[in-house]
Amino acid sequence: MPEQLAFTIEVFLNGLMAGVLYALVALGFVLIYKASGIFNYAQGVMALFAAMTLVGIQNGQVPFSHLINAIFGTEIHHFGWHVHSVLAIAFTVVVMIILAWAVQRFVFRHLVGQEPIILFMATIGLAYFLEGVADLMWGSEIKALDVCMSEGNCLPQGMNGWIDQTTFDVFGYGFFIDNLDIVASIVAALLVAGLVMFAQYTKQGRAMRAVADDHQAALSVGVSLNFIWILVWSLAGFVALVAGIMWGAKSGVQFSLSLIALKALPVLMLGGFTSIPGAIVGGLIIGVGEKLFEFLIGAPFLGGATENWFAYMLALLFLVFRPQGLFGEKIIERV
């Protein structure tokens, strides 16, 4: 196989993998938007908060230790234990559920019936508040993230030797695929399957879909909006945790993690704000599109670094033909 073709295929495959990671972030946005019509600006910060909480719990870090020490003159930083990853993830999920309850109880319950722009502004405030709380709670330093199921059985990094060897034997060119990306793809597939099954086959899931279709109709048949919104924010929190783990494993857990939301926006524009499959397909298209463009045109002719703006351009191009996105619901307004 010609090297140029082999390299293009390699870029394509890596674009798909990158797209899965974008989709993971976009999923959280979709869940909340679909159920409550809120564009949750804080989704990226939720991923950061979840990942920081996970690492903090894992390392036995005392939350708010800097604050406690400053007020009481103590010198406590760690509990002195290390929590197993599975247990730490479970605790983090509990924290995200509490956060969901708090967001619903103290913010959005008071904003029921407000204009979408008001709700959006509230999520901007929530993002800054959460970022500050995360800083106070766990500190600003960058933390290494090791999610291990057992000793030495952690989230993998690096080239997949089997794929490298096999493709080299077949094509004479070893393809690079990051092990972490493979894990992320499997996790994303399981997550989507789980969400779809939850939405289709559970009572709460059906109630969630009913709320998504029509708030008032759902309310009239006895569905508790309050409960459903807490449920949706909890699910979005869980998705944020998964995204935080996958992105945090690449770069360490740090405040820049909140910027992954920027990667989700073009995915949402392309896939539609209300479709879970749309988030996945949108992520894949953006991932592959930006990588191929960078490889074929950006780097050779434009000096490189085209990925950020190209993703938005691609999304805008789709919007010209399908304003609601690939899978979004077509909005028909009668005047």
Added chain:
Amino acid sequence: MKMKLATWATAAMMAASPVMADLVFPSMSYRTGPFAAGGIPFADGYADYFTLLNERDGGIGGVKVSVPECETAYNTEKGVECYESLKSQNPLVLQPLSTGITYQIIPKSIVDDIPVHTMGYGRTSAKNGGVFSHIFNYPANYWDGASGVVNYLLEINNGDISGKKIALVYHNSAYGKEPIRTLEALAEKHGFELVTLAVDHPGQEQKSQWLQIRRERPDYVTMWGWGIMNQVAIQEAANIRFPMENFIGVWWAGAQHDVLPAGEAADGYKAITFHAVGDDYPVFDDIQKYVVDAGKAAGAGDQVGTVLYNRGVYAAMLAAEAAKDAQAATGNAEITGGDMRDAMEKLTITEERMAALGMPNFGPEFSVSCENHGGNGLVGVAQWDASAQEWNLISDFKQSDQDVITPLIAEDSAAFAAENNIEPRC
């Protein structure tokens, strides 16, 4: 009645007698936001060194030092606001810690007569003090850094890197593009091939760039990165099995937090530096005793000896030494920003001076003049030992290629002077 009068008279005399104002060395810190991990240790080191001077020596020349902090969050607008709020406090020198903020305050600093020290960042051609009267970038600048990388590669290749391929992975910003011109000139001089790869801010996703590196197979990769870009790049380099010992970052990509997330995979990664690493210096014993143990540390006291803490200490030391020179030159313990600027322009740092401060070999020797605000441009190389979790200096501070850099600085500063109608002072 007499007693009352005497009390009032005493109070009036006390109020009328001159009070020594503090020497003000503001800290334009960024302890919050995406870059806080780099801002905190520097701010801690900067403040702790001045606290040490207050606690151990009673200040500088008998005058206490104050270090008011202003949070910039590494944001240019906030940085300019900080400048405006700090200038009323009669600061002796400002360290904006951001190339963006530096560019904004260059003209303001001249008007306000406040010297600005941009150590290892900012506008490289500010080295020409004839044009940039209030900007100092000693002991080294980005072009020294680029030359330092090439010097080191020459050193480990017996002086010959012709035919080698060197890739520059850079943050797609004015900062990241700084070394390109110098590297291009050095590529022409030494016959190596330069491949440049831009990474968009913030740099969380670099798959394309590292696939390209895998394809191009450069002999060495150098990086001008910042923030999350550094951690991701080191991890991606490990992922494609690029030999870490052939990967050299700039000094803003060579701190503990840059390498720790990648774990063992970062072992062998290198970074250029203009100051020492580690805490094996007498000054740190004093900081521990007078500052940290006394509960007066600026932060949690857990950053002592880290790369960026050392950089903060080093910046504070250079500022304090210039202040001492200003006091000696004017004969006044209380000095102004103008006095400080004049002293900075005559600053000489020798090994004897650093040793006397408990910082032997902590940085390169250098001297400053009107023509040269950038020092001698000596650059060293440090390497990360993942098992010991420490940086080690593996190359002494060596002279950058001034034959290449000086004409570039002259050209760039002349353009700035022409644009702004500045008559060079020297």
